Amino acid sequence: MRTSTSEQTRLRALVDAEARRAGFDAVAVTTPGAIPLAPARLAEFIADGFHGSMDWIAETVERRAEPSTLWPEVRSIIVLAMNYGPDHDPRALQASRDRGAISVYARNRDYHEVMKGRLKEIAGKIVAKAGGDVKVFVDTAPVMEKPLAEAAGLGWQGKHTNLVSRAHGSWLFLGTIFTTAELEPDRAEIDHCGTCRACLDACPTNAFPAPYRLDARRCISYLTIENKGPIPREFREKIGNRIYGCDDCLAACPWNKFAQAASEAKLSARDDLREPKLSELLTLDDAAFRAFFSGSPIKRIGRDRFIRNVLIAAGNSGDAALAGIVRGLLDDASPLVRGAAIWALSRLLSDREFGDLAASAVEAEDDATVREEWLSVQSDAAVH
Known part of the structure; x- marks a missing residue:
């Protein structure tokens, strides 16, 4: 018009x-x-x-x-x-390995x-x-x-x-x-990145093959949100305690010094999602997951994918006290959860404890992908 x-x-x-x-x-x-x-x-x-x-x-x-x-x-x-x-640098939470880091x-x-x-x-x-x-x-x-x-x-x-x-x-x-209304367009912005590459260097998984190019398959946000299967082994340690998304490249941007914290309560963080304990998140069944994340975008990935992510963080935590909770998830109905629990336990238990557990558990497992996880983890342990 x-x-x-x-x-x-x-x-x-x-x-x-x-x-x-x-x-x-x-x-x-x-x-x-x-x-x-x-x-x-x-x-x-x-x-x-x-x-x-x-x-x-x-x-x-x-x-x-x-x-x-x-x-x-x-x-x-x-x-x-x-x-x-x-209102703070979200990367600081990565040092608290008993907590889960959720994207801002x-x-x-x-x-x-x-x-x-x-x-x-x-x-x-x-x-x-x-x-x-x-x-x-x-x-x-x-x-x-x-x-x-x-x-x-x-x-x-x-x-x-x-x-x-x-x-x-x-x-x-x-x-x-x-x-359909006609409006006078504004002038396009120009690129002010210059020679800076802080965002590229901040990526834990090298997801940027070149400036201005992202390989989503290597991005922690993709791996923890869009990816429906197991987290590829090459990225598990690099994920650290990031249980939903990743802010590293965003947080590294020098232009953030001009940014103000979000003023609206609807956009500021829920207190219980700022530094959630892995030990508490691991106990969520489907009903509890839906209730806890009601209204949150996290709810969209479902309980099984989320617990998969938390298990990877648990495996990276170095906290042997989590082994009991993780061990209980070996009987979870979801093969995705069971597979992630295997990897986490391989990191939380001693080689002997894990070997004894694997010897009996692998034969009882009827899912091919989970059996493969048992065998792969055992193989990795033998190499190292």
Whole structure:
């Protein structure tokens, strides 16, 4: 829909005011054709297999790479950002091996729920003011929010591939409003990373084969969240006590010195998720897991994958007192949990204790993947 310059100005003033009222920390506008380099970069990411088991990325590549393919009627894209910066360096918790480190973004309510309702309110005001139609997206549709945010001027994609803002560092949630209304686009931001490679050097698993390129298959966030199977052995020690996601590359960014801690209670960490004890998390059955993580994004991965992660952290803890709890999980109904418990016990028990346990347990195991875990761990022990 065509709008005059004065109408665009009034509409933009409305968008800015409503964004502030809704608690967003930044808002800017771009056009659907503003990310011409994104399709080739996305195609290269998929061709290299860097998306791992995230098949939905490859399946939606055309709509993801070109916003007007997703919705042909879109004329302007409003990108909104909400600061979720922590009040401390989250990497400090990695020294407390009896505790689980949860990524900052997941320490409270699911940000999709926090943001989507507010975006819909703003979108409704746009329609009431200018007519036309709108669509709202928060990370759950094939929309490349980060390139769009860069094109809109909210920040730039850093060498860790995440958005970096001069005002908020690397701690921003993004959402978009697609509208048929015509708005004057903002100027794109330029890259301010320079020669810095702090984020690349901070990655425990070397998930960045080159600046601005991420191999998700090596990323701890992918391994602990998207990966549905056992954690590959080469990454288990490097995961440390990270039980859901990883903030290392984000936290290492020097631009964070300009960021403020999130002001909203809905985005600040729940007290019981700041430094949860591994010993308590390991006791969660499915019902307790669902209750404890009600409203949290962690709930989406399910109890079995989460306990798998906690078991890897337990194996890295060096805390032999956890062996009793871990041993009880050898009888868990989930093969994924049983396999992770085997590895954890191989680290928590003496070689003799573990060998005696394995001698009887491996024959009783009827799952091929779990039996393979027993045999592999025994083989590793024999080598060392």
